[in-house]
Structures are given as structure tokens and as C-alpha cells.
Amino acid sequence: MPTGEWTAGDFIRRHSDTLLPNWVRHQRDSTSLRRDLISDRDLEQQSKQFLSLLPEAMRNGHTPDVNGPEWNSVRELLAEISQTRARLGFSPSETATFVFSLKQPIFEALRRDLKTDPERLAIETWNTTMLLDQLGLYTTEVHRKGRDEVIARQQEEMLELSTPVVKLWEGILALPLIGTLDSARTQIVMENLLQMIVETGAGIAIIDITGVPTVDTLVAQHLLKTVAAARLMGAECIISGIRPQIAQTIVHLGVELQDVVTKATLADAFAVALERLNLTVASRRAGVA
Amino acid sequence: MERIPILKMGDSLLVSIQVDMHDRLAMTLQEDLTNRIAETRARGVLIDISALEIVDSFIGRMLANIAGMASVLDASTVVVGMRPAVAITLVELGLSLPGVRTALNVEKGMELIGRNGNSRAH
Numbered sequence A: 001m002p003t004g005e006w007t008a009g010d011f012i013r014r015h016s017d018t019l020l021p022n023w024v025r026h027q028r029d030s031t032s033l034r035r036d037l038i039s040d041r042d043l044e045q046q047s048k049q050f051l052s053l054l055p056e057a058m059r060n061g062h063t064p065d066v067n068g069p070e071w072n073s074v075r076e077l078l079a080e081i082s083q084t085r086a087r088l089g090f091s092p093s094e095t096a097t098f099v100f101s102l103k104q105p106i107f108e109a110l111r112r113d114l115k116t117d118p119e120r121l122a123i124e125t126w127n128t129t130m131l132l133d134q135l136g137l138y139t140t141e142v143h144r145k146g147r148d149e150v151i152a153r154q155q156e157e158m159l160e161l162s163t164p165v166v167k168l169w170e171g172i173l174a175l176p177l178i179g180t181l182d183s184a185r186t187q188i189v190m191e192n193l194l195q196m197i198v199e200t201g202a203g204i205a206i207i208d209i210t211g212v213p214t215v216d217t218l219v220a221q222h223l224l225k226t227v228a229a230a231r232l233m234g235a236e237c238i239i240s241g242i243r244p245q246i247a248q249t250i251v252h253l254g255v256e257l258q259d260v261v262t263k264a265t266l267a268d269a270f271a272v273a274l275e276r277l278n279l280t281v282a283s284r285r286a287g288v289a
Numbered sequence B: 001m002e003r004i005p006i007l008k009m010g011d012s013l014l015v016s017i018q019v020d021m022h023d024r025l026a027m028t029l030q031e032d033l034t035n036r037i038a039e040t041r042a043r044g045v046l047i048d049i050s051a052l053e054i055v056d057s058f059i060g061r062m063l064a065n066i067a068g069m070a071s072v073l074d075a076s077t078v079v080v081g082m083r084p085a086v087a088i089t090l091v092e093l094g095l096s097l098p099g100v101r102t103a104l105n106v107e108k109g110m111e112l113i114g115r116n117g118n119s120r121a122h
Helices: A008-029 A040-060 A069-088 A092-100 A103-113 A118-161 A183-200 A217-232 A244-253 A266-276 A284-288 B023-040 B057-072 B084-092 B106-121
Strands: A166-169 A172-178 A204-211 A236-240 B006-009 B012-016 B044-048 B076-080 B101-103
Touching: A008 A040, A008 A103, A008 A118, A040 A069, A069 A092, A069 A118, A092 A118, A103 A118, A118 A183, A166 A266, A172 A183, A172 A266, A183 A204, A183 A217, A183 B084, A204 A217, A204 A266, A217 A236, A217 A244, A217 B084, A236 A266, B006 B023, B012 B023, B012 B106, B023 B057, B044 B057, B044 B106, B057 B076, B076 B106, B101 B106
Parallel strands: A172 A204, A204 A236, B012 B044, B044 B076, B076 B101
Antiparallel strands: A166 A172, B006 B012
């Protein structure tokens, strides 16, 4: 039994030599540790860092408020660990287990240390539980944030990938649409198309919807808006790539596409566009003969 | 008072809007243009709005009105050089100007008017 003021920070520092191997063993034995994703060396390294930072933070703040400035270094470490694990493919609970699994070794050590003072033991056990719970939840939060960032970035990349405007011929643009059209995408598609019309001075734009899985009233409305905007700038739009099912849906829904030229395939639309520009495609052999 | 100049080229009228349109100016233009069409017996009106950056529903409706009035006076209207942002705004406002013909630039607009004039002469 140590003399003088007993503090949790001192306690952890004194016992860190035994706590670390115990904790690492607990983590390894735990079913939720993904041995396939993280090496033993990394695990031990992370555990060691956490145990060395923890007493420092606990000494400063008596009340376990993990959002305080004295916990900055611990939070930074946990955030880094969570983000790394999120990228490696850990689930949130698997990540939080890193902190929660520390409970058992600490409780064991507490029991040995405060054998003679049952009341103190109960209080310290409760305090430790509170603290580790908060830290565990914090890792979950960071983990989720990391995932959200990944999703947001992927969405952005998809938007960039899926709205190319290509020049088919002098004066003819094509816009192959892939994926579902929502308001945000339509806006980007429309802006890209109109910008390209200005840059190339193209008089005809072919919107190909072969890659659009379903066309409902909303998607049709978005398409019509794009066509109307292009017309206002002085370019004509042709919609191509309408599959038989989509043709049926459009008629069943009562969508009016009468003012727009529609074709079944991009090739048909291209033929129409060439005709508008008074161009023809001729076979070379026929030309020679 | 500020006015937008209306130029006569052959049997068509050319209007180039180079300043920000406000409502009074739009009304004045509408009046001046109808008078000039009647005076010169123009067959085509070309409105260049390539410098116009901001439109609201009033200006949009004014364009449609001018086209309607011109067609009553037997002249066809072509609006040219609309900017992408303006086109998107008009569509979002529900003003797709169905009666107005459009072209990418003045050159193509004049071609459109010329073609129309020829077909009428025959």
C-alpha cells in the first residue's frame, strides 16, 4: 500500500510495466481484434504510446472530461489510431475495443493495489470505467468521421468521373450520361454542357442516356431542363440511348418529350446531327468506283 | 435618359445589350423597338445578350414579349449569345421562351434571319 496521496495517474505509471503486456494479451485474445489487418508490433506500439500518454493527462485533470485541453495528446493519438483502423477496414466496435480492453488489466491492478480500502477501490473503478467509456466513444466518433470523409470524397470523384462532354465532330457534342440523375448532378451536367457549347460553338448536342438505369418523372424533367437551357443558348439537343423499357416508362408516366428529338441509339442521333450540318458519311470504295 | 441603341442593317434590326438591364430600360427598349419595326418595316430582329450577366423573370418575360410583338408586326426575333448561367436561370424560372429563336452568336443569328427572309421572299 503506497503512502501519501493516491492518484490514478501515478498508479498507471507505476504499473505500466505489468499493464502493457496484460493489455496487449487481452487485445490479442479478444475475438474482435482483426489479426489479419494489424500486426502485433503495431498493436504493441499503439498500446505503449497510449499508456505513456494516459497518466500525463490524468494528472492534470481530476475530473474525467476528455474534451479538455489536457487530453489533447491522448485525443490526437486515439484519432490517429481510429483513422488508421477505419482505413484498414476495422468496424467501429472493433476500433473501440482497443480502449475498452484496457479495463480488465486496470481493474486487476486496482484490486491488488487497493485491497485494504474497498470504498476507494469502488470509487476508482467507477472513475476508470467512466474515463475509458468516454475515450472509447471518442474513437467511435472519429472512426465514423473518417468513414464519412471517405464517402464524401468518393461522391465527389464520382461526380467528376461521370459527366464528361466529348466532341464528336466539328459542331457536334456528345454527353454520355452514366448513373442516376439527381438534382445536384443535373446541375453539374447542365453547366458542363453549356460551358462546352460556348467554348466549341457547337450547334448540336447529343445527350446519351444508355447508362441511366431508370427514368422517372424527375429525371425526365431534369433532362428537359437541360434541353431547354441548351436551346436558349442556340444549340439543339438530341436525346439518344432510350431503351425499350424506358420508352414504355416514359409513355406510362405521361412525360411529354414531343419537342425533343429522340433516337434509340447514339449512332442514329449522330446520323441526324450530320444531316443537320449537311454532312454525309460515304464509303471509300463507293467513292473510288 | 439612358437608351439602348437599335441599329438597322438591311431589312433587319440589331440590338446589342451592353449594360445591365433594369426594368425601366427594358420597357423603353420594348417601346423603341416596336416603333422602329413599324417605321423601317424590318423583317428580322436580332438581340445580342452576350454581355448580359444577370436576368430576372421580368427581363425574361420582356424578351418573350418583344418576340411576340415583333411576330405580330411580321418580323422574326433571334436572341443570340446567351450565357450558360443566364440560360440556367431562365430555365429554373420556368421561362424557356418557346416562341423565341436562338443562336450561339451574331453570325449564326444573322444566317438564321437571312434564311428566314429568303424563304419569305419566295
